[in-house]
Amino acid sequence: MKRPTIYLFWLVAAILCLGTTATAQTSCKLSLSGIIRDVESGKPMPYVNVYLKEAEQGAVTDHSGRYTINGLCSGEYTVACSHIGCHHYQEKVLVARQVIKNFTLKYSDNVLEKIVVKSQRLPLGILAPGDELSGDELSARQAAGFGKALEALPGVRTLNTGASISKPVIQGLHSNRVLVLNNGIRQEGQQWGMEHAPEIDPFAAEKLKVIKGAGAVRYGADAIGGVVLMEPRALPATKGWQGGLQQAFQSNGRQLVSSAFVETKLGGRLPLSGRLQGTYKKGGNQRSPDYFLANTGLEEYNFSYAIGLEKERFGSELYYSQFNTRLGVFSGAHIGNLTDLRNAFEAERPRKEADFTYDLERPQQKVEHELFKAKSWWKSARLGKFEWQYSRQYNLRQEFDAHSIGGRDLSVLENPEIEFRTTTHAVDFLWEHKKVLQLEGMLGAQYQYKRSKVNRGGLIPGSEQNRLGLFWLERWRSFHSLLELEFGLRYDYLVMDVRAGESNEATELQYDGFSSTLGMIYRPAEDWRIHVGLGTAWRSPNVNELFSDGVHHGAASFEKGRVDLGTEKALNTQLNIRYEHNNISVEIAPFFKLVDDFIYLQPSAEPVLTIRGAFPAFQYEQAKVRLWGTDAQVNYKLGEFWEWQSRYSTIRARNLDEEEGLVLMPADRFQNQLQFNLQPDAELPAFVRLSMVHVLRQGRVPPEADYVPPPAAYHLLNLEAAWPLQLGKQQLTVGLNVSNLLDTAYRDYLNRFRYFADDVGRNITFYLKMPIGKNKVH
Amino acid sequence: MYSTNKNSLLSLAVIFLLAGTLFVGCKGDDDAEPDGTDEELITTLKMIFSQGTETLTYTFSDPDGDGGNAPTVDTVVLKAGATYTFDVQVSDESKNPAEDITEEITDEKDEHLFIYTVNGANLTMTIVDQDSNGQPVGLSGAAVTGATGTGTLNVVLKHEPDKTAADPGATGETDIEVTFAVRVE
Numbered sequence: 021m022k023r024p025t026i027y028l029f030w031l032v033a034a035i036l037c038l039g040t041t042a043t044a045q046t047s048c049k050l051s052l053s054g055i056i057r058d059v060e061s062g063k064p065m066p067y068v069n070v071y072l073k074e075a076e077q078g079a080v081t082d083h084s085g086r087y088t089i090n091g092l093c094s095g096e097y098t099v100a101c102s103h104i105g106c107h108h109y110q111e112k113v114l115v116a117r118q119v120i121k122n123f124t125l126k127y128s129d130n131v132l133e134k135i136v137v138k139s140q141r142l143p144l145g146i147l148a149p150g151d152e153l154s155g156d157e158l159s160a161r162q163a164a165g166f167g168k169a170l171e172a173l174p175g176v177r178t179l180n181t182g183a184s185i186s187k188p189v190i191q192g193l194h195s196n197r198v199l200v201l202n203n204g205i206r207q208e209g210q211q212w213g214m215e216h217a218p219e220i221d222p223f224a225a226e227k228l229k230v231i232k233g234a235g236a237v238r239y240g241a242d243a244i245g246g247v248v249l250m251e252p253r254a255l256p257a258t259k260g261w262q263g264g265l266q267q268a269f270q271s272n273g274r275q276l277v278s279s280a281f282v283e284t285k286l287g288g289r290l291p292l293s294g295r296l297q298g299t300y301k302k303g304g305n306q307r308s309p310d311y312f313l314a315n316t317g318l319e320e321y322n323f324s325y326a327i328g329l330e331k332e333r334f335g336s337e338l339y340y341s342q343f344n345t346r347l348g349v350f351s352g353a354h355i356g357n358l359t360d361l362r363n364a365f366e367a368e369r370p371r372k373e374a375d376f377t378y379d380l381e382r383p384q385q386k387v388e389h390e391l392f393k394a395k396s397w398w399k400s401a402r403l404g405k406f407e408w409q410y411s412r413q414y415n416l417r418q419e420f421d422a423h424s425i426g427g428r429d430l431s432v433l434e435n436p437e438i439e440f441r442t443t444t445h446a447v448d449f450l451w452e453h454k455k456v457l458q459l460e461g462m463l464g465a466q467y468q469y470k471r472s473k474v475n476r477g478g479l480i481p482g483s484e485q486n487r488l489g490l491f492w493l494e495r496w497r498s499f500h501s502l503l504e505l506e507f508g509l510r511y512d513y514l515v516m517d518v519r520a521g522e523s524n525e526a527t528e529l530q531y532d533g534f535s536s537t538l539g540m541i542y543r544p545a546e547d548w549r550i551h552v553g554l555g556t557a558w559r560s561p562n563v564n565e566l567f568s569d570g571v572h573h574g575a576a577s578f579e580k581g582r583v584d585l586g587t588e589k590a591l592n593t594q595l596n597i598r599y600e601h602n603n604i605s606v607e608i609a610p611f612f613k614l615v616d617d618f619i620y621l622q623p624s625a626e627p628v629l630t631i632r633g634a635f636p637a638f639q640y641e642q643a644k645v646r647l648w649g650t651d652a653q654v655n656y657k658l659g660e661f662w663e664w665q666s667r668y669s670t671i672r673a674r675n676l677d678e679e680e681g682l683v684l685m686p687a688d689r690f691q692n693q694l695q696f697n698l699q700p701d702a703e704l705p706a707f708v709r710l711s712m713v714h715v716l717r718q719g720r721v722p723p724e725a726d727y728v729p730p731p732a733a734y735h736l737l738n739l740e741a742a743w744p745l746q747l748g749k750q751q752l753t754v755g756l757n758v759s760n761l762l763d764t765a766y767r768d769y770l771n772r773f774r775y776f777a778d779d780v781g782r783n784i785t786f787y788l789k790m791p792i793g794k795n796k797v798h
Numbered sequence: 799m800y801s802t803n804k805n806s807l808l809s810l811a812v813i814f815l816l817a818g819t820l821f822v823g824c825k826g827d828d829d830a831e832p833d834g835t836d837e838e839l840i841t842t843l844k845m846i847f848s849q850g851t852e853t854l855t856y857t858f859s860d861p862d863g864d865g866g867n868a869p870t871v872d873t874v875v876l877k878a879g880a881t882y883t884f885d886v887q888v889s890d891e892s893k894n895p896a897e898d899i900t901e902e903i904t905d906e907k908d909e910h911l912f913i914y915t916v917n918g919a920n921l922t923m924t925i926v927d928q929d930s931n932g933q934p935v936g937l938s939g940a941a942v943t944g945a946t947g948t949g950t951l952n953v954v955l956k957h958e959p960d961k962t963a964a965d966p967g968a969t970g971e972t973d974i975e976v977t978f979a980v981r982v983e
Contacts, residue, residue, distance in 0.1 A: 356972030
């Protein structure tokens, strides 16, 4: 297909549709809209609740302070505006035609000046407990990569392969049990592999959100562990151009990262807006406290752009992003058989000595991911909002082995030993109905076609997959009530064709099932918020679980799939209790999960004999599994300048059929941090923060599932600081992060290279963030 | 500097659109046929013992590679109190014609080392060939048997070992590790 033609088609379609949306106005199609500003500074105020008492209808202002309430009948209304820390404001307004009414609000004097403003309205479909990373906390971590940035959120850990491959672990689960949404699109990469990191540029995000537990029927049935949402900035709503520049340098690996974006909006008849964003990253060999880690550099370049058109009732958006990375896989981790693995583990330091270099050798990985998305919406005054979306994703993954047996034929040196390609097309339809009897809700249908090809390497076979999903969500929310409820139901049907075995004949596999969620937020008093999430989810077995048949290098194990595996079914219970009062806030989030037919690798009694010796064999099996745990957090403000935070997270996982633990479960983790705020009253924070992380030894591992015992407990000290500066008219923020401040030698159970080398040592990151342009972006 | 000129904004938007058409390369659609044929594989190791005109060949063979059908392993049967010369041959018999990997090892002698370990049986394996640094390679050598008995012969091929180390077997990466049953009669 010719892409450019499709683009032009969207654009023309979008413009044509515009003409049809000018509708005649009858008495109950009136609207009230306007901008809400701070009375003193005149700045627009986001997240202000605007409520019409008589109509029992409301809206929340967007980031430019705008609000719109549609579908009003003519009459006189009492408009109430409220905002955290502001005086409540009320005024009578006569609505007889389309009315634009601006308000100003005044901050109360008895409230602390610096207030954390959080949107009270959660998007439909995710009324489940979760956390998000945005603003300065996000920009301080973007240079560390997508997975590592998420680790800043309570209860989120990463499963690592060396220092450059990190996957998020939520409630002890990862890979295909965690759904990653890249700008509203289900990420379809190669998430099944433990050494396959999400193919996403963290600099493209304005927000990284994590929903814990099976709480997202809107996006798929298979998020047994949780959902990670990467949300880019909204396209600019005000005229003019603006942008931002971010630079970071990491001492360990001498890694340089540059990221920038520019965006603009045209006004008048064509309210078109657009953004262009790009990131470049290059790093060399990283270092553990005592030695360099050979071949651990990386090179990455990513870019994305978005073009949007927004009218009152119609909007259209195109988004494209590309992710390209080439990363070295630590040479010391390349082994031929089990004896080599034991030798590597017993050695004091890795066999391959290395110095610093930016050069990448074999073994290495090369990954490309592209996403194209076209989305349009149309609002009908009577029926609500209709949305449709098309997306195409293409993923290429190449793995280059350390050496070819016997010697190297230079002609094949450029060729990878393993090559997977996946192309995914998806179409989504969504109808968000008008609020009826305090009920907001939506119905959706999703169709996805995915084709995976294995061009080289016989680890898993290629497959074709068709998936249809239907879902329905309703949220009950009243401005008067302390309670907010949401329910969701989803049905998925999946057909997979796999060509496997010597005969290469197609095996057709079908799976289907329902998933559901129930969410509740209860605010018994101003200081309390209780969040409950219940959910069921299911996941069909992945191709590797069905058809693997070979030695998994690096793990020195022989993995065998089973074609008769059934689906995994999970029941999830989730609680989040938050108490905030004056200078203290406490958050406790326990969870309990039961998974029926959980798919895992079970050690077999008989090893498999190969020409490289005998390998321990593992077969994919299913068992009933129980997971439970808690993430807890306490913040305490000690006076004006000091802040204390303690965090604890724990998980207990058990295979109930075999009466043993589960592999790769995060160990208990404590974190204490002390923060000094240099300018507590300033708009942009300046702080110095020292944190102590203590990770216990994971003792609850199943017997014979691993060759070496889990590593010992460790403590790390980290330092973070950020400081906003004003250079003439230019505003900028500089920051410093020092991880592993004391250069402690340690190994982490969730790092798959723990057999071969210590984890990375001290790393000093210096970063700079600079808004540019007319409308300064912080 | 920050004045919002409508023309410049329009041109910026045009740039966006151009960028859009340029960057969408629609990366190689995946109709390329799988070409996973040049995968490197060792399937067969042959130990060839010679004495005068008599030649005995014992094979470890796993033609379908890892997994699938189990490999077949011959029992090495040698005469008691005899002196043989031995050679080793490595090949990939999953390909047609079979690929001789011994040649590749011969070309890179300094990067490879065969290690022979005998358990139980009265058999002594001595490597005679050397690489350019005067270090052993193990593609050929002498095998001397003593009294009758049984045991095992373990053959390991190391890639990039430290040949000067006290235990070269603990260094480098293992390309082959096979064990034959041995009977001296």
